[in-house]
Amino acid sequence: MKLFVVKDNQEGAELGYNIIREELENGRLNVFGLATGSTPISLYDRITASDLDFTNVVSINLDEYIGIGADHDQSYHYFMNEHFFSKKPFKANYLPNGLETDAAKECARYNAIIAENPIDVQILGIGENGHIGFNEPGASFDSLTEKVSLTESTIEANARNFASIDDVPRYAYSMGIKSIMSAKKIILFAYGEKKADAIHAMLEVAPSTDCPASALQNHADVIVIADEKAAAKLTNK
Numbered sequence: 349m350k351l352f353v354v355k356d357n358q359e360g361a362e363l364g365y366n367i368i369r370e371e372l373e374n375g376r377l378n379v380f381g382l383a384t385g386s387t388p389i390s391l392y393d394r395i396t397a398s399d400l401d402f403t404n405v406v407s408i409n410l411d412e413y414i415g416i417g418a419d420h421d422q423s424y425h426y427f428m429n430e431h432f433f434s435k436k437p438f439k440a441n442y443l444p445n446g447l448e449t450d451a452a453k454e455c456a457r458y459n460a461i462i463a464e465n466p467i468d469v470q471i472l473g474i475g476e477n478g479h480i481g482f483n484e485p486g487a488s489f490d491s492l493t494e495k496v497s498l499t500e501s502t503i504e505a506n507a508r509n510f511a512s513i514d515d516v517p518r519y520a521y522s523m524g525i526k527s528i529m530s531a532k533k534i535i536l537f538a539y540g541e542k543k544a545d546a547i548h549a550m551l552e553v554a555p556s557t558d559c560p561a562s563a564l565q566n567h568a569d570v571i572v573i574a575d576e577k578a579a580a581k582l583t584n585k
């Protein structure tokens with residue numbers, strides 16, 4: 349994994365933007381794997397303020413809460429419309445359908461979409477417990493899209509966006525670690541001291557399902573962009 353320590357999320361966004369622009373301009377970005385959360389917002393702001401053209405690109409999102417739809421302001425579909433898709437049109441945008449109650453059907457549909465559209469560049473954030481997408485500690489490194497239960501710590505961390513903690517969905521559809529690992533290039537962003545333990549476990553502890561992001565040590569092309577606070581617990585910077 350290649351680590352870049354940046355001053356703040358603006359510098360991180362600029363670095364990420366330059367990598368994405370180069371991939372796009374060289375015809376290597378046809379399928380763009382996207383993430384939600386507060387972390388990628390500065391990157392999406394930088395991209396949407398630019399002249400980059402995604403009309404020939406397909407996007408595939410990592411995950412979606414189960415039980416809320418695109419019109420719910422905390423759904424990931426709503427987030428993506430707000431921060432990216434309303435400003436930059438794509439050829440197609442794919443997200444899991446949080447309103448589909450037949451989990452087996454929805455996971456099969458999503459896995460088929462990923463198989464037909466191999467991801468060129470995947471954007472990732474990271475949870476405080478090392479989760480990627482919604483692959484929580486303990487998740488198998490061999491998983492494809494699944495219905496997953498959120499851990500209490502993730503529910504608590506994400507509650508800040510909902511009216512009350514009881515409103516946070518308990519389940520989600522998430523691309524699995526194997527689906528994420530199939531992306532040709534991965535760019536993971538992490539900002540703030542709350543991510544320092546996860547960044548340390550991801551980069552400097554042997555891969556283990558205790559830290560889902562540590563699976564990325566086995567990927568050939570991962571770029572980690574972390575600010576000084578998120579990188580604070582690393583021994584090798």
Ligand code: GLP
Pocket residue numbers: 383384385386387388410411472473474475476480481482502506
């Ligand atoms: C959520 C998402 C992840 C995201 C993580 C961190 O649980 N499923 O994809 O990386 O939260 O969010 P934030 O960037 O807001 O810290």
